[in-house]
Amino acid sequence: xxxxxxxxxxxxxxxxxxxxxxxxxxxxxxxxxxxxxxxxxxxxxxxxxxxxxxxxxxxxxxxxxxxxxxxxxxxxxxxxxxxxxxxxxxxxxxxxxxxxxxxxxxxxxxxxxxxxxxxxxxxxxxxxxxxxxxxxxxxxxxxxxxxxxxxxxxxxxxxxxxxxxxxxxxxxxxxxxxxxxxxxxxxxxxxxxxxxxxxxxxxxxxxxxxxxxxxxxxxxxxxxxxxxxxxxxxxxxxxxxxxxxxxxxxxxxxxxxxxxxxxxxxxxxxxxxxxxxx
Amino acid sequence: xxxxxxxxxxxxxxxxxxxxxxxxxxxxxxxxxxxxxxxxxxxxxxxxxxxxxxxxxxxxxxxxxxxxxxxxxxxxxxxxxxxxxxxxxxxxxxxxxxxxxxxxxxxxxxxxxxxxxxxxxxxxxxxxxxxxxxxxxxxxxxxxxxxxxxxxxxxxxxxxxxxxxxxxxxxxxxxxxxxxxxxxxxxxxxxxxxxxxxxxxxxxxxxxxxxxxxxxxxxxxxxxxxxxxx
Numbered sequence: 001x002x003x004x005x006x007x008x009x010x011x012x013x014x015x016x017x018x019x020x021x022x023x024x025x026x027x028x029x030x031x032x033x034x035x036x037x038x039x040x041x042x043x044x045x046x047x048x049x050x051x052x053x054x055x056x057x058x059x060x061x062x063x064x065x066x067x068x069x070x071x072x073x074x075x076x077x078x079x080x081x082x083x084x085x086x087x088x089x090x091x092x093x094x095x096x097x098x099x100x101x102x103x104x105x106x107x108x109x110x111x112x113x114x115x116x117x118x119x120x121x122x123x124x125x126x127x128x129x130x131x132x133x134x135x136x137x138x139x140x141x142x143x144x145x146x147x148x149x150x151x152x153x154x155x156x157x158x159x160x161x162x163x164x165x166x167x168x169x170x171x172x173x174x175x176x177x178x179x180x181x182x183x184x185x186x187x188x189x190x191x192x193x194x195x196x197x198x199x200x201x202x203x204x205x206x207x208x209x210x211x212x213x214x215x216x217x218x219x220x221x222x223x224x225x226x227x228x229x230x231x232x233x234x235x236x237x238x239x240x241x242x243x244x245x246x247x248x249x250x251x252x253x254x255x256x257x258x259x260x261x262x263x264x265x266x267x268x269x270x271x272x273x274x275x276x277x278x
Numbered sequence: 279x280x281x282x283x284x285x286x287x288x289x290x291x292x293x294x295x296x297x298x299x300x301x302x303x304x305x306x307x308x309x310x311x312x313x314x315x316x317x318x319x320x321x322x323x324x325x326x327x328x329x330x331x332x333x334x335x336x337x338x339x340x341x342x343x344x345x346x347x348x349x350x351x352x353x354x355x356x357x358x359x360x361x362x363x364x365x366x367x368x369x370x371x372x373x374x375x376x377x378x379x380x381x382x383x384x385x386x387x388x389x390x391x392x393x394x395x396x397x398x399x400x401x402x403x404x405x406x407x408x409x410x411x412x413x414x415x416x417x418x419x420x421x422x423x424x425x426x427x428x429x430x431x432x433x434x435x436x437x438x439x440x441x442x443x444x445x446x447x448x449x450x451x452x453x454x455x456x457x458x459x460x461x462x463x464x465x466x467x468x469x470x471x472x473x474x475x476x477x478x479x480x481x482x483x484x485x486x487x488x489x490x491x492x493x494x495x496x497x498x499x500x501x502x503x504x505x506x507x508x
Contacts, residue, residue: 012363083328174333176292179291179292272346274332275331277330
């Protein structure tokens with residue numbers, strides 16, 4: 001049942017998403033074609049427009065991913081989706097997989113596209129062939145630690161966004177919030193966002209685990225994990241004893257993980273026992 | 279054991295009480311008409327029975343189970359609004375149902391599609407409102423379910439099509455099953471229902487077999503409805 005539900009959700013959005021992915025691929029190809037003309041003003045103007053269009057397409061896919069899930073949970077397709085005799089854990093699992101598929105696919109396409117636009121932009125700006133521009137950018141970004149950190153940030157951000165959206169749609173569609181329509185999930189998302197910001201800040205300041213930034217920036221992107229909280233750094237900064245931050249707290253990763261588990265349980269219980277369609 | 283058993287059911291929408299302390303028992307082997315004016319609580323009651331609304335108080339049992347996963351396996355529900363992706367063709371929707379519901383009878387669905395003169399390759403978005411309703415009816419009735427719950431199944435179709443739909447509903451209905459049909463088109467369904475429930479302000483006003491009620495009041499069910507709710 002999991003694979004059937006997953007395929008159904010993927011196929012349903014694919015009707016629309018395929019056109020956006022096609023448009024994104026098209027903008028990359030047109031961008032490369034224009035870059036090949038090597039006319040600086042023209043290339044920069046058109047590539048900026050294409051890049052904006054490219055990013056808008058990516059954002060549109062994410063928005064459609066969310067609205068389709070809303071339609072299945074509370075909107076016009078909910079009477080079909082909620083009539084399927086599947087366990088709640090299977091339904092939630094399939095929703096999660098559907099979100100992750102489209103989020104990651106879109107992020108990967110966005111990352112590849114932006115990289116191509118950046119390389120072509122660098123090549124035109126510095127009057128270099130593409131392969132030399134690529135090797136310059138590669139030297140800056142393709143360091144193991146940066147790649148690892150970027151991957152971690154992307155995976156973390158995607159997971160956080162997906163769970164937040166599922167939480168907002170599920171909790172924001174039930175009980176008294178139901179009467180607000182789509183406003184319910186938006187309100188829940190906003191309140192959750194504010195609460196998470198406060199929690200993240202507190203965790204960064206007080207949980208004693210941080211990244212120690214390199215003292216000499218010329219040594220490259222070097223960092224190490226230390227068991228110190230960020231609060232003493234901030235105190236020094238505010239009392240003007242220091243004008244730089246050496247530690248960045250990463251305790252929020254643990255608190256966020258706990259919050260994800262709480263949200264997942266909340267989604268499960270609400271979805272199982274408090275469903276109330278319009 | 280009753281197929282549907284309801285004890286002291288209450289359902290509120292804020293301060294508005296849609297269902298007020300309703301108790302009811304329904305057994306298999308009959309078609310039950312659920313009638314009442316707008317806002318009488320028909321759709322609210324059916325949504326609860328279909329496990330689409332769990333925010334209620336009181337006891338509801340479907341074949342001994344609370345509305346949920348177990349009841350979804352045996353209840354075929356038709357809501358009063360479109361509920362399927364409009365981008366799909368009729369044949370794709372039938373395949374979709376066949377994949378999700380183990381009791382779905384694909385052959386029966388295609389036969390009904392033919393009976394309703396619908397094209398399998400036609401997308402839902404290309405169909406009229408009435409054609410879309412026919413597709414939804416055939417999907418609901420093509421399940422070999424134990425309970426059928428139909429909320430306003432014939433409200434959007436022309437009189438000629440209503441007869442075809444009603445005929446197909448009866449043909450596709452197993453004698454061991456229970457069907458609850460909500461409608462305000464009593465004239466059309468009077469001849470197919472075995473018993474009727476008159477609902478008003480979330481409470482049962484009259485309940486009984488259609489034959490008994492006709493005899494008791496000396497009127498047709500439709501005339502009785504008009505007399506009570508005028």
